Amino acid sequence: MTIAIRWLLALAVLVAATAPVTAAKRVALVIGNNDYPQLGNEEQLLKAVNDANSVGDTLEELGFEVVRTENASRANMLASLVSTADKLDAGDIAFFFYAGHGVSIDGANYLLPSDIPSAESGAENLIKLSAISEATIIQTFKARGARVAMVVIDACRNNPFSQGGTRAFGDGTRGLSRPPTFEMRGVFGLYSAGFGERALDRLSDNDPNPNSVFTRVLVPALRKPGLSLIDVAYQVNGEVARLARDIGHDQHPAYYDQARGRDVYLAGEPEEPETPVEQAVTDDRQRVSKSSSDPCGAAQLHFEAARDLGRVEALQDHIERFGTCEFAALAGMLIESLQDAPEEQVAVLTDGSESGDSTPTASDDELLAECKRLASAMSSDADITSAISACRLATSRVPGDAFTMYLLGDALNAAEQFGEAVDWYRKAADLGVADAQNALGLKYDAGEGVELNDAEAARLYRLAAEQGLAVAQYNLGLMYDFGEGVQE
DSSP states (O other), rough: BBHHHHHHHHHHHHHTSSSSOOOEEEEEEEEEEEOTTTTTTOOOOOOHHHHHHHHHHHHHHHEEEEEESOOOOOHHHHHHHHHHHHHHTTTTTEEEEESSSSEETTTTEEEEEETTOOOTTTHHHHOOOOSSEHHHHHHHHHHOOOOEEEEEOOSOOOOTOOOSSSGGGGGSSSOOOOOOOOOTTTTEOOOOSOOTOOSSOOSSTTTTSOOOOHHHHHHHHHSSSOOOOHHHHHHHHHHHHHHHHTTOOEEEEEEEEEOOOOOBBOOOOOSSSOOOOOEEEEEESSOOSSSSOSSTHHHHHHHHHHHHTHHHHHHHHHHHHHHTTTHHHHHHHHHHHHHHHHOOOOOBBOGGGTTOOSSOOOOOOHHHHHHHHHHHHOHHHHHHHHHHHHHHHHHHHSSSSHHHHHHHHHHHHHHHHHHHHHHHHHHHHHHHHHHHHHHHHHHHHHHTOOOOOOOHHHHHHHHHHTTOOOOHHHHHHHHHHSSSSOOO
């Protein structure tokens, strides 16, 4: 198959994938639990119901059908969850908000219904069976085929079973654990505090705001037009951290994104195209994986690859993707020169030796250029698949090209094939590619494809930072700021 045909097929897939579809329904469940009759007076909450009502009102303004419940028993929470899920069809958007007590047990998060029993030490199984797991919420929405399931949990106030003595159990005295580890595609999660942190109900005893510190920041962010889910999480993280820091407290709302949250807007898309800062979420804050806040950040790499291929369709692809960037005019001039040149045979990017095909194959340089072109412009599943295929072929034909190893790792990472992505990142990092060192550091930082290891993440960030990679310098700075893998 010629490059031209391959490019046209890829374009057709992309057009089909982005074609308008019927409007998705928006359905939400909000739960606020203040009252816990079987727990002590100190474990009763004041603002959880207010928080749920504030979020529910906001979601209704944004076109959601909202199911509400407050001070709900386990049976009521489950009934509300089921009735909400029954309203969903494949492709719809689901939103879950919970304010109340939560506890981490054996690395999993459980939301506590109003009728949770008081429990003695060693009674973790009783609480597991009496509570609602975060995993249950997510799996219920995923089973209905929701395109996006946003799960927001303001349940990090404290562990009500950690007072010491006979009642102490759970994974810590405060905060929740990392999200579930099962396949999470389509899920966007937001926590009121970082994993292991305690979320503030109020800034002081005289704080008149009816909402928790997290929810009072979340609500206006949800209402603001032009903010994607990533932007909402980023704004909430920054403002909550600032408010908490002003009174000497550490609270950094954490989020995870398996829903391409930068493409999801609840209050309306920007009037003009915006370029969200590309973020890679780790634990309780955001670290960027590439310095791509500039919409033209990948333009030079893509143009050079298209130029090296010397194909009209590759240069046209560049103009379509990066038409407002500085290399578009050069791409147009190259197209004119190629169209005026004598017609040449177009090489294919497959290895004909395996099938006995005598069709001329692309040169090594063409293979490397095609890998770079596709890997620098992955905006759909079809693009990702094409990039993986092209970069696999390039690494097999030119096994010593370290940067292509990194690009293959990046394409696999975009496909969420984290284990193999780590393998290729490591090969390129060992050969000194700064981008690969930073990318591998991110994997150790987030525990994706490898065991979480802050010290190794910091070491890799440092290697890339010493080569002048700005994003790695930023990531290493964050490690020092939070004392992760290095002394604070």
